[in-house]
Amino acid sequence: MPVIVKDLKYADSHEWAKVDGNSATIGITDHAQDHLGDVVYVELPEVGKSISQGSGFGAVESVKATSDVYSPVSGKVTEVNEELNSSPGLINASPYENGWIIKVEMSDKDEINKLMDSDQYSKFCQEEDAKH
Amino acid sequence: MRGGLWQLGQSITRRLAQADKKTVARRYFSAEAELKKTVLYDFHVANGGKMVPFAGWSMPIQYKDSIMDSTLNCRQNGSLFDVSHMCGLSLKGKDSISFLEKLVIADVAGLAHGVGTLTVFTNEKGGAIDDSVITKVKDDHIYLVVNAGCRDKDLAHIEEHMKAFKAKGGDVSWHIHDERSLLALQGPLAAPALQHLTKEDLSKIYFGEFRILDINGAQCFLTRTGYTGEDGFEISVPSENAVDLAKAILEKSEGKVRLTGLGARDSLRLEAGLCLYGNDMEQHVTPVEAGLTWAIGKRRRAEGGFLGAEVILKQLEEGPRVRRVGFFSTGPPPRSHSEIQDDKGKGIGEVTSGGFSPCLKKNIAMGYVKSGSHKAGTKVKMIIRGKAYDGVVTKMPFVPTKYYKPT
Known part of the structure; x- marks a missing residue:
């Protein structure tokens, strides 16, 4: 079973957000990296870019497939994980820690309420897998 | 995601x-x-x-x-x-070879008994209906394997021509190895x-x-x-x-x-630089463009006699307009339909297959470019999600092949 971290918020497109005040750290979930397989390239946005909830801000490429990454929150990109340029495999090895993708200064904190908590996301993954 | x-x-x-x-x-x-x-x-x-x-x-x-x-x-x-899932079939009958030679570019008659080759089924325009490995088991028995996704259209194509061939007295029949x-x-x-x-x-x-x-x-x-x-x-x-x-x-x-x-x-x-039908080869692509000129038997080049031969023989003479080539590139791995530009930003073609090579640990791709831009070492740009990344035309196979051949 994929690892799901308790205090994070989750989008149905399989990104997580770790909220700290007005800032959110964003990455893809263990479930997502497991389905993607070996990540070979991560396309990062520019620092300062405005992003909105539900819209794409980058891409993760694995041997198997290309996948767009969607932002779980709206705001401005304050930091990107440059480590991923040289070590894209961090997404596989440490999806919730060293494999984080961007940090965002949130423009609308209420959006967090539209995201799932760990229990809801866990159930969501089970249902999605069961469908197939 | x-x-x-x-x-x-x-x-x-x-x-x-x-x-x-x-x-x-x-x-x-x-x-x-x-x-x-x-x-x-x-x-x-x-x-x-x-x-x-x-x-x-x-x-x-x-x-x-x-x-x-x-x-x-x-x-x-x-x-x-x-x-x-791939479809194996046998052609039987004393006219199997002359029948099959109407549909493929290979010199089937010239194959020794028990020897096979990669070939291409062509249409009237010289385009590829499918690629296939065909084997001459004996003069009256050919064994071939065609792609799963092409099974229905291949069998319909073969059947249609077989009917006409038999109507003229030709001796050929098939067995599908289900x-x-x-x-x-x-x-x-x-x-x-x-x-x-x-x-x-x-x-x-x-x-x-x-x-x-x-x-x-x-x-x-x-x-x-x-x-x-x-x-x-x-x-x-x-x-x-x-x-x-x-x-x-x-x-x-x-x-x-x-x-x-x-x-x-x-x-x-x-x-290994091998084509995937549906990606790297399609109905409108000729074997010459696909880099499979080697698979057109010498006798077939002289005599023709297969579907689309006029188009293909003319291309052999004049050179094809586009060619399949290999690439290395930086940035994200190119995928099929990524645009290829020359170093001045002019469109010269499209990627048909691409990805990250597990063995070489870098991006490899194949695609079609205009003749003239096809030589190994030619610098190109790969356009991926609107951004241009450096690429270079490279000889294939990317990883050396290890076929078992007599020394």
Whole structure:
């Protein structure tokens, strides 16, 4: 079973957000990296870019497939994980820690309420897998 | 990530789709219950195979290990693939050769008994209907294997021409080998593992050669060929013996040869510079453009006599307008339909297959560019999600092939 971290918020497109005040750290979930397989390239946005909830801000490429990454929150990109340029495999090895993708200064904190908590996301993954 | 991860996992299936797009789309969305299963289906599932729809079949895209590891293991040890979805058929009758030569570019008459070759079925415009490995078993028996996704259209095409041929008194008939399954055994341990299961001396069977022989107690059609660039075999086995044979091969390799899915198969064939029909070759692409001029027999170039010969022979004389070439590139891996530009930003072509090479640890791709931009070393730009990344035209295969040939 994929690892799901308790205090994070989750989008149905399989990104997580770790909220700290007005800032959110964003990455893809263990479930997502497991389905993607070996990540070979991560396309990062520019620092300062405005992003909105539900819209794409980058891409993760694995041997198997290309996948767009969607932002779980709206705001401005304050930091990107440059480590991923040289070590894209961090997404596989440490999806919730060293494999984080961007940090965002949130423009609308209420959006967090539209995201799932760990229990809801866990159930969501089970249902999605069961469908197939 | 969007659209559900399951669909994401399917994107390779779409990338691998071998038939014309409409057929694949229809089959791809068909209910899972409608998918055909090979006799190895339960064996795949028991071994951790992740099953996906592929050309109307439920096939393993990978097993427990990653596509990266699976690809590397094939080149280091070996892989066993279930390719029973592909369609094997025999043409029988004294006019089999002259019949088939109307449809393909190969010099079938010039093949020795028990020797096969890669060929292309062409249409009236010289475009490729499918690629196929054909073997002259005897003068009155040709064995061939066509792509799963092309099965229906290939059989319809062959049947239509066969009717006309027979109406003029030609002696040819076919048998579709639906009673058989097809396994591909590839990699350096392929021959040593298989040798345990047959009395025939495999060291005397070279690349492209064919035998009908007993393997693990069943009468098999064995061709020393494959789709990975490695030495290896394709084994057509009676379906009731297929699971036993798969188990025996894995056992005789002491677990070093591993079950390998479609995902690694795609990486392996790309590294070997081999075309995937539906991606790198299509109805409107001629064998000359696809870099398969070598497969047009010398006699066929002089005589023609196959569908689209006028177009193809003219291209041979004047040179094709576009050519299939290989690329290395930086940045994200190019995928099919990525635009290719010259170093001044002018569009010169399109990628047809691309990805990250597990063996070379860098991006590789193949695609079509205008003649003139096709020489190795030519600098290009790959356009991916609107950004340009550096690429260079490169000779193929990307990874050296290891076919077993007489020294």
